[in-house]
Amino acid sequence: MLGSQQGKQLYEYIDNYVVFDLETTGLNPNWDTIIEVSAVKVRMGERTETFSMLVNPERPIPSSASMVNHITNEMVKQEPTISEVFPQFLDFIGDDILVGHNIHTFDMKFIHKTAEALYGNVVSNNYIDTLFLARQCLPQLSRYRLVDIAAYFQMNTAEAHRALQDCIMTQTCYEQMRKIGDKQTTHTCPVCGGRLLQRQGRYGAFLGCSNFPQCRYTENCR
Numbered sequence: 001m002l003g004s005q006q007g008k009q010l011y012e013y014i015d016n017y018v019v020f021d022l023e024t025t026g027l028n029p030n031w032d033t034i035i036e037v038s039a040v041k042v043r044m045g046e047r048t049e050t051f052s053m054l055v056n057p058e059r060p061i062p063s064s065a066s067m068v069n070h071i072t073n074e075m076v077k078q079e080p081t082i083s084e085v086f087p088q089f090l091d092f093i094g095d096d097i098l099v100g101h102n103i104h105t106f107d108m109k110f111i112h113k114t115a116e117a118l119y120g121n122v123v124s125n126n127y128i129d130t131l132f133l134a135r136q137c138l139p140q141l142s143r144y145r146l147v148d149i150a151a152y153f154q155m156n157t158a159e160a161h162r163a164l165q166d167c168i169m170t171q172t173c174y175e176q177m178r179k180i181g182d183k184q185t186t187h188t189c190p191v192c193g194g195r196l197l198q199r200q201g202r203y204g205a206f207l208g209c210s211n212f213p214q215c216r217y218t219e220n221c222r
Contacts, residue, residue, distance in 0.1 A: 001090050003124030006112055009104055010097065010128050011136075011197060012210040013178040015044045017128070018096040020089075021166040022107045023069040025061050029109040033057045034082055035071050037089050038163035041096070045175055051092040052164040054079040069161045086114055090123075098127040101146040101170045130174050136199055137180045149173045191217045 020039040026032035038052035054071065056079045066072050100107050104127070112122045134144050141148060147157045150169045153176045159165040187196040187207060194211035196219070209215040 001093070001095055001124065002115060002119055002121040004121060005124060006122045007098070007124050007126040008213065010126050011132060011212060012128065012195070013174070013181055014097060014128070016096065017042050017099045018093045019099045019167045019171045019174070020093065020107065021100055021163040021170065022110055023071055023161070023163050024110060025057055025059070025065050027106070029113040033059070034110055034114065035061060035076055036069070036163045037085060038167050039089065039092055040164075040167040040171055041092070042171060047168070047171060050164065051089065053085045053088070055082050055085050056080060057082075082114060083118060086118055093125060095125065098125050099130065099170065099174055100127070101130045101166070103127060104129040104132070130170055130177070133174070133177050133181065136197060137177050146170060146173070189215060189217050191215055
């Protein structure tokens with residue numbers, strides 16, 4: 001949950017995890033802050049529990065942010081602050097692996113920054129970013145926003161950009177991509193026994209171990 005080292009990014013499909021998503025006042029974790037945090041607990045591929053709270057940022061929400069996530073100053077003025085919400089979020093996620101879309105470059109930075117500010121530590125949960133999985137198993141797409149992937153799987157995207165709905169969309173996309181990923185390769189890593197996944201490198205496609213970075217085995221695609 002909390003520790004001195006940040007969790008590692010994984011590239012695999014698992015049965016038990018927590019999907020999470022944040023809405024914020026802006027894109028920079030150094031001065032923007034969280035205004036909504038939601039999470040969905042998944043066991044054996046099925047949603048079992050949800051967590052969703054608005055957060056009072058103790059500052060005005062820019063109109064540019066409200067236009068995207070539809071969260072207004074009026075909606076959050078009576079809500080708890082992040083110092084009250086974040087401990088509840090940490091209790092909910094426990095030590096589960098986290099799953100989310102574009103969390104490697106966005107949400108995890110806000111999570112780590114908040115944990116450092118409140119506790120002097122970072123979140124140590126390992127995590128899976130569905131953006132990377134989508135690029136791997138859906139090479140035919142031209143864009144990889146969550147709404148693009150959801151539309152590919154014929155999902156309703158009308159309520160996108162609210163945290164809980166984005167969690168539900170992400171979880172559904174993750175499970176749909178699992179079906180594709182399972183068909184892409186049945187090869188196993190000769191070093192650690194993990195599953196070999198097709199990835200795209202600067203010199204083209206290759207197979208890499210799903211246990212990367214612990215295992216760095218690769219081989220050429222046949």
